[in-house]
Amino acid sequence: MPLRFTECSFAYRAGVPVLDGLTLEFPAGCTVLLGPNGAGKSTLLSLGASVLAPASGRVQLGRMCSTDRRHRGEYRRRVGWLPQNVKPVPSLTVREQAAYAGWLKGLSRSDAWERSARALDQVRLAELAGRRSHELSGGQMRRLGIAQSLIHDAQVVLLDEPTAGLDPVQRGVFRELVAELSESVSFVVSTHQTEDLADVYESVIVFDRGQVAFQGTVRDFFARAPEGVPVERRAESAYRGLVRGEV
Template sequence: MPLRYLDCSFGYRTGVPVLDSLTVEFPPGSTVLLGPNGAGKSTLLSLGASVLTPLAGRVVLGSLDSASKKDRAAYRRRVGWLPQHIRPVPGLTVREQAAYAGWLKGLSKRRAWDRSAQALDRVRLTESAERRSHELSGGQLRRLGIAQTLVHRAEVVLLDEPTAGLDPVQRGVLRDLLADLADRMSFIVSTHQTEDLADTYRQVVVLDRGRVAYQGDTADFLAPAADGDSAERRAETAYRALVQGEA
């Protein structure tokens, strides 16, 4: 089911809106969220994860409202959140941290523990299950973060700059992982990395100064660029034509 933002407004300071009456729908599948620094991407995802609450408007998944007290627990079980920085929980092993995330989402301790093994297998961390989570590399921590969303079987996973700070090999592993998981959940991924858009994402949303500058299929997004250019160059050309720069 789609994640919808309906006339959403939010600002961190009075009179300075980051998002102003924004309406956008993210359909099932993989969507890449592009935009310059200050465009409101992290705010948009934080609202979708119910980390933040709209000052006006609603964020809904099906019939569930992110800000409704009666809906919040069910909403959070269906929406996974991967912020820019995944923090290891002191003293916990990798499997314990994955299980802990499931327990926080409302699973029993036994079910969270059982599902943690399956989740770590999906992200290729089984061999690291008994290591302390603080011993993981940056790329492994991102994969642990995704495992934490798999434990409670989220339907929609929001990832804020998941490849930031990763080397090319780690970025490739993460892209392969998202492709592998695309058959069972939807992703909305905020990123500055424009390579492999056509291979990784079905839809592109470009956010600029708190408004949607573009939304559509990846092929349509790339179409205006020159056919002879590389895929990355075509994406950069299409992107630059739509945005005004940092807010």
């Protein structure tokens, strides 16, 4: 089921809209959401995760609406959310924190505990299940965040700048993990980094100043680069040609 925004508007301050009548549908598979700082990417994903509610319009996963009380619980179980800062819960082990996230989403304690083992195995953290979560590295903590999203059978997982602050090895492990999991779960990954797009993603959306500047396949995105640009610079060149810079 696609995640869909229909005529959505949102503002943090009156008269200064971040989104104004936005209509957008994320395709299945793995999508990268590119855009400069201040473009509205985090706001868009927060609306998709139902952390924020639109002032007008609808955010839907299939027939489930994020603001409809009848659907909200199921919607939040089907849409996983990994914000920029994933924090450890004091005194909890890695498995306990994963299970706690499932319990918060409505699973019984026994069901959450049982599913936590599978979720940690999916993100390659099974061997660290008994470690205190505050002892994890930055990359491991991001993977625990994904496990927290998967434990309640999310169909779409939203990741906001998931590789920010990670070293090259950690970023590589994270990209490999997303590529593996995207066979069964759709991902939307927000970033302003353009490297390695073809290795992970199927679709590209460029977001700039609250509007969609481009939506299409990775191949179509690369085709926006001028002729003669070296292969390793095509993504950066295409991106720079679509955005107006940081707000």
